[in-house]
Amino acid sequence: MFNSCYTALVPLLPLLSFVLLIAFGRRLPGKRAGYIGCLLTGIAAFVAYHTAWTYFSLPLEADGTRQTVEVFSWEWLRFNPNLAIRLGIYLDALSAMMWVVITTVSLMVHIYSLGYMAGERGFARYYAFLGLFSFSMLGLVVAPNIFQTYIFWELVGVSSYLLIGFYYTKPEAVSASKKAFIVTRFADLGFLLGILTLSYFTGTFDFDTLCRNATEGTGVGGALFAPALQASFLGLSALSWAMLLIFMGCAGKSALFPLHIWLPDAMEGPTPVSALIHAATMVVAGVFLVARLFPVYALMTPGVLEVIAYVAAFTSLYAAVVACVQTDIKRVLAFSTISQIGFMMVALGVSGFGGHAGEGYTVSLFHLFTHAFFKALLFLCAGAIIHTVHSNEMKAMGGLYRYMPVTHLCFLVGCLAIAGIPPFSGFFSKDGILAATFAFNPWMGVLMTAIAGLTAFYMFRLYSRIFLGSHTGDPTSQPASAHAADRAASVQPSVQPYAHTPHEAPAVMTVPLVFLAALSLATGFIPFGRFLSSDGIPHDFPIQPSVAIGSILTALAGIGIALYAYGRGMRPAFQRMADRPNVFVKPNEQSRACSSYAVARKCALKRNAFLRAAKNRFYIDRFYLFVTHRIIFQGISTALAWFDRHVIDGLLYGLGRGTEKISHKIRFIQSGQLQTYALVLLIGALCLVLTVLLI
Amino acid sequence: MENIPMTYYLVISTILFFAGIYGFITRRNLLAMLISIELLLNSTDINFAVFNRFLYPEHMEGLFFALFSIAISAAETAIAIAIIINIYRNLKHIEVQKLNKLNDLNPETSAADAPGDETGR
Numbered sequence: 001m002f003n004s005c006y007t008a009l010v011p012l013l014p015l016l017s018f019v020l021l022i023a024f025g026r027r028l029p030g031k032r033a034g035y036i037g038c039l040l041t042g043i044a045a046f047v048a049y050h051t052a053w054t055y056f057s058l059p060l061e062a063d064g065t066r067q068t069v070e071v072f073s074w075e076w077l078r079f080n081p082n083l084a085i086r087l088g089i090y091l092d093a094l095s096a097m098m099w100v101v102i103t104t105v106s107l108m109v110h111i112y113s114l115g116y117m118a119g120e121r122g123f124a125r126y127y128a129f130l131g132l133f134s135f136s137m138l139g140l141v142v143a144p145n146i147f148q149t150y151i152f153w154e155l156v157g158v159s160s161y162l163l164i165g166f167y168y169t170k171p172e173a174v175s176a177s178k179k180a181f182i183v184t185r186f187a188d189l190g191f192l193l194g195i196l197t198l199s200y201f202t203g204t205f206d207f208d209t210l211c212r213n214a215t216e217g218t219g220v221g222g223a224l225f226a227p228a229l230q231a232s233f234l235g236l237s238a239l240s241w242a243m244l245l246i247f248m249g250c251a252g253k254s255a256l257f258p259l260h261i262w263l264p265d266a267m268e269g270p271t272p273v274s275a276l277i278h279a280a281t282m283v284v285a286g287v288f289l290v291a292r293l294f295p296v297y298a299l300m301t302p303g304v305l306e307v308i309a310y311v312a313a314f315t316s317l318y319a320a321v322v323a324c325v326q327t328d329i330k331r332v333l334a335f336s337t338i339s340q341i342g343f344m345m346v347a348l349g350v351s352g353f354g355g356h357a358g359e360g361y362t363v364s365l366f367h368l369f370t371h372a373f374f375k376a377l378l379f380l381c382a383g384a385i386i387h388t389v390h391s392n393e394m395k396a397m398g399g400l401y402r403y404m405p406v407t408h409l410c411f412l413v414g415c416l417a418i419a420g421i422p423p424f425s426g427f428f429s430k431d432g433i434l435a436a437t438f439a440f441n442p443w444m445g446v447l448m449t450a451i452a453g454l455t456a457f458y459m460f461r462l463y464s465r466i467f468l469g470s471h472t473g474d475p476t477s478q479p480a481s482a483h484a485a486d487r488a489a490s491v492q493p494s495v496q497p498y499a500h501t502p503h504e505a506p507a508v509m510t511v512p513l514v515f516l517a518a519l520s521l522a523t524g525f526i527p528f529g530r531f532l533s534s535d536g537i538p539h540d541f542p543i544q545p546s547v548a549i550g551s552i553l554t555a556l557a558g559i560g561i562a563l564y565a566y567g568r569g570m571r572p573a574f575q576r577m578a579d580r581p582n583v584f585v586k587p588n589e590q591s592r593a594c595s596s597y598a599v600a601r602k603c604a605l606k607r608n609a610f611l612r613a614a615k616n617r618f619y620i621d622r623f624y625l626f627v628t629h630r631i632i633f634q635g636i637s638t639a640l641a642w643f644d645r646h647v648i649d650g651l652l653y654g655l656g657r658g659t660e661k662i663s664h665k666i667r668f669i670q671s672g673q674l675q676t677y678a679l680v681l682l683i684g685a686l687c688l689v690l691t692v693l694l695i
Numbered sequence: 696m697e698n699i700p701m702t703y704y705l706v707i708s709t710i711l712f713f714a715g716i717y718g719f720i721t722r723r724n725l726l727a728m729l730i731s732i733e734l735l736l737n738s739t740d741i742n743f744a745v746f747n748r749f750l751y752p753e754h755m756e757g758l759f760f761a762l763f764s765i766a767i768s769a770a771e772t773a774i775a776i777a778i779i780i781n782i783y784r785n786l787k788h789i790e791v792q793k794l795n796k797l798n799d800l801n802p803e804t805s806a807a808d809a810p811g812d813e814t815g816r
Contacts, residue, residue, distance in 0.1 A: 672795055672797070673791075673792060673795075674728075674791060675719070675720050675721075675728075675791065675792070678716075678719055678720055679720050682716060682720070
């Protein structure tokens, strides 16, 4: 034990920042509100680093595992003598690591926003919400029981809602915030049911008790789980249902298929918010929670863990394919985030418990750790680019490396990291994930390697279209032919079509970029297994050369294709394919003469259909719209509304009208005639007397 | 005096009481109604005195209560007459059944707000 009450400062300082800025933010002139936010977050970050440092230098327990420290625990609500909800701070390797990630990214985003949000309306409100989010997220990861997790889980949802809808005058932002909130709330319904099921059968909320019990026995767990394993519903044990439902909450928060639809739209929020919430911290809460309950998943319900692996692998593939055809740079990054979270979840899903089998667990969290830095870096770079170009669309960019050298270098570092090129951090974590999937199932390993290649491709597509080539101008203002624009670009690379010259972002924005780029370079070399492993016993997971070579080659191939296709402006063929998918089906004389024309036409049609489907995100959003509007709104809600209006309202209206009519009938009694009243009074009195006398 | 039984007094007071009630209900004139009220009060005063005299001859509370009641009824009469005079000054009559200026059921004053107007929302 160490005297650790001061660690409570880490979540409380951002809360203080929130309270101060909500109360007094409007009166603070200029950037004062931002300075307060930065200062308090900075102190919180410092305390978090110190906590992590102290924690990881604690001696190991007698059985070789890391200690867990319950800093304090306060009883909040007692249901019955055995079951109570406690609020507290629970420190273990996982929460200490998460604190470092959250405070670092949050601090960088706070500093960066000083430049990015300068002069915006609601500057203080923005910082207040950032404080609220940091508080909720920091409280979430140190929750000692699943109920506190749930409380903070909802709090991060609310702050995410507030920040996505920050530009509340923009209809897209408002609807995106609502979408995010509703989708995650829907998933949280499952989460809550899972919590209730789990606690009903096990009688505890505590992570510590649950995980300790799961490691007892071999595959049957401690006595705690016996009722949950015996009860069954639709052929699955109650425990499996509980863990599946909890995973549903995780899938909603972590944007796994099919609950991913809110994340791309959440990009309507300010870009630093996307970096903090929708790339680095909040969306990995699902990964965090599965990791937190990992012993239960791995030892008690391995089937559920396998489901997680398959869902995550599909999500990863889906998002990577969609990311290849998006044109909004933030959406590319959003889909890439979904894909990378898929990687983390796959690693958890294929992992075993303890020793070398637990590699997936360690590398999943390692990827979470490195991904937080390089994805935040990529988002912040995107923010700097949007800040100067005033557009999210790729076609408004090109050739920016001349104007923004620092951002360019940082972005390149981020791209190399996410593509998995050594010595950048993404290589080490992604390589671990690939090794873990190969150990689980070679086909899964091949699939994930291919997705890693896709990752490299779409990231360098993004990179090339932003920084390389040259700006071809907005096609709407240029000659309609894509050829002409392309030719103009290749003939005159020094042409200056930007409306105003793009400029490098101010220092307050580039310094966080450089810092995060440095982290993206350095964090890969952390021997993560020594700090964090599934059973708490430090373990080394060396790089496997066979897997590493394969993944590097795939990544290089992806980069090469991307650079070839998009490096010097857009190649005409790709341009045509991207802009006018029908170009391949246009018959011309030669192809008409060709006997294989029909076959070619069929292939082209199929490819174009695929391309269009990918651009439309495989119609998942439309499917949701169909379900919600056509089936729920038109089918069910209309009938319910009719019932409500005519039966329930009719009943009440009838009651009111009936009362009114009867009142009009009987109001003559209230005539105002004193003598009538006296007569009625007399008759009443006589009746009473008679009753008394006769009975 | 000693040989008059209590019942006789009570019969008188009951006759007075119901005469008062009858007058209160049937008279149209406010002053006549006021007189009827006085009859009611007097009958109760008689009851106070009689019960005290016959049931608790050693106490005096009933008699005093009758005295209080007479004093209060005098005050009440003064106020009532003041009200009646004011009504007469304003309306030139003291017919109790025509004092319906504030009543919307009165056909003269409120033909416009017939019942049913309020239902039409």
